[in-house]
Amino acid sequence: MNKIKLIIALPILMLFAPQYAQAQKKTPAEQPPQFRTEKDLLGEKQIPHDAYYGVQTLRALENFPISGVKTNFYPDYVKAYAIVKLAAARANTEVGRMQPERMAAIEKACLAVIDGKYHDQFLTDLYQGGAGTSANMNANEVLANIALEMMGKKKGEYQFIEPHDDLNMGQSTNDVYPTAIHIALILHNDKVIKEAELLAQAFHKKGEEFKNLVKMGRTEGQDAVPMTLGQEFHAFGSQIDGAIEVLRKSETYLYEINMGATAIGTGLTASPGYAEKCVAQIAKITGKPFVGPKDLIAATSSMQGFVMFSSAYKNLAVTLSKISSDLIFLTSGPRNGIFEINLPALQPGSSIMPGKVNPVMPEVMNQVCYKVMGNDVTVTIASRDGLLQLNAYEPVVATSIMESQALFFKVMPLFRTNCIDGITANEEVLKRYLETTIGIVTALNPVLGYEKTTELAKEALESGKGILELIREKKLLTEDQIKKLLDPAALTGQK
Structure with missing residues (x-):
């Protein structure tokens, strides 16, 4: 039976054998090339044939293998470059400098990147010399080659779409780079704020859950006056609410962008009207109220926006660190610490x-x-x-702030779901502290007077007895009076 099948199949195989053999024996000339040649002012370089980046990106890859963290580690950063280049192309077309057909090709390329495509081609290390020139040229080369491919041309056929003349038309790294960073930081700020809001809500939810549990407040690590555990957790949430408001306000320092400044703020090589139209396009694309500065030279050399924005993240860090340390203190124990709350047990x-x-x-x-x-x-x-009209250290500024954003974006949801949502109260511990603390004596001042309450506090310290225990021994107050004074609402300032 197998022989019959083979006899039937042989003619069919023989029919296609010549074509099959020819396909398997392609000459070297028919093999797709592995590299293309590109050149810049320093000479020629061999670029991988399938790469969308070009010669200047390749030089950056060779010069700056520093951190291993590349532009595409932050998707919003890649999108920001595409937004800037799209806005610039549209603005240059509006002022009559760019041909509409070139703008159309560039627009398609930029929209593809904004949509999340081709991000694997944005490869420059975040740490780089040249004030961001490598990152800007990486964007120019990639977008040019995407546009060429969409036009049916080959990568590197720059006579049709050129990285400098077209993608960098009327621009400089010195306005493109900081503008892209501003956009990226603002885009990611929305995401960080959303996670911070969820974290604040988790604390407020616990505040409601614990609102009737009276405990002792502490100042300087010492017993102070009563409060509820709910008040304590609401306070944690409110502190985060305040930090969120600072994050929102800090965005306003980044809304001013220096597009049209070109090299140092004089606008050399930019067409009249281009700057205003480019900024307006960026505002339209992002939905954020970006504006041009009053002084382009000042905006190009100053880093005030970054300093203020970074400070807002430092404020969030200080806030969350204080809260975290408080939680560690409150859960200390279980036998020889405060142990007022339990955190979820996650690992030995x-x-x-x-x-x-x-x-x-x-x-x-x-x-x-x-x-x-x-x-x-x-x-x-x-x-x-x-120095002077430009800050060459913008790459480390950008890297530092984007890292801060990324870390908070990752850790806050974990902190919320793995810790805050699962916190429980040790009610018996809270009650015991309240019964034995000397701090409760402050609530008795209006009834017994400062001198008498001071005597009670001193005796409690010396004898080891609780204030309420001494009051009952000395029959200074009736049980009804004690109950009224220790009513949670009155004791903790709640009406």
């Missing part, structure tokens, strides 16, 4: 001490906060050290 806490469970989520939040605070110091120093 020691390789040597059985039964130990650590507050790992507040700890990791603190680590992120320390890094963000350090990033803000980097932004401060780099912003100070730029």
Whole structure:
């Protein structure tokens, strides 16, 4: 049977054998080329045939293999470049400088990148010399070659779409680069704020859950006056609410962009009216109220917007670190600490001490906060050290702030779901502290007077007895009076 099948199949195989053999024996000339040649002022380079980037990007890849973190690590940063280049192409067409057919090709390329395509071609390391020239040229080359391909041309056929003459028309790295960073930071700020809002809501939810649990407040680590555990958690949420408001306000310092400034702010090579139209296009594309500055030279050399924006993230870091440290203190124990609350147990806490469970989520939040605070110091120093009409250290400024945003965007939802949502109260511990604390004596001042309450406090300290215990022994107040004075609403300032 198999022989019959083979006899039938042989004529069919023979029919296609010549074509099959020819396909398998392509001459070297028929093989697709592996490289294309591109050149710049320093000479020629061999570019991988399938790469959308060009010669200047390749030089950057060779010169700056620093951190391993590339432009495409931050998708909003890649999108920001496409937004800038799209706005510039449209503006140049409006002022009559760019041919509409070239603008149409560039527009298609930019929209594809904005849509999330071709991000793997944005490869320059975030740390780079040249004040961002490599990142700008990476965008110019990639978008030019995408446009060429969409036109049915080959990559590198720059006589049809040229990275400098077309994609960088009327522009300079010195206005494109900071503008792209502004846009990227604002785009990601929306996402960070959303996570911060969810975190604040989680604390407020716990505040409602714990609103009837009276506890002792503490100042300087010492017993102070009563409050509810709910008030304490609402306060945590309100602190985050305040930090969110600062984040929102800090955006206003980034709305001013220097497109049209070109090299130093004089607008050399930009067409009349281009700057205004380009900024208007960016505002339209992003839906954000971007505006041009009053002084383009000042805007090109100054880093005030970055300093203010970074400071807002430092403020969030300080806020979340304070809250995290408070949670670590409140859960300390379980037998020899405060132990007023329980954090969710996520993993064994020691390789040597059985039964130990650590507050790992507040700890990791603190680590992120320390890094963000350090990033803000980097932004401060780099912003100070730029010389004259340009700050060459913008790459480390951009990297530092984007890293801060990315870290918070990752850690806040984990902190919320793995820690805050699962916190429970140790009600018996709270009650015992309230019964034995000397701090409760402050609530008795209006009834017994300062001198008498001071005597009670002193005796309590010396005897080890609680204030309420002494009051009952000395029959200074009736049980009804004690109950009224210790009513949670009255005791904690709630009406």
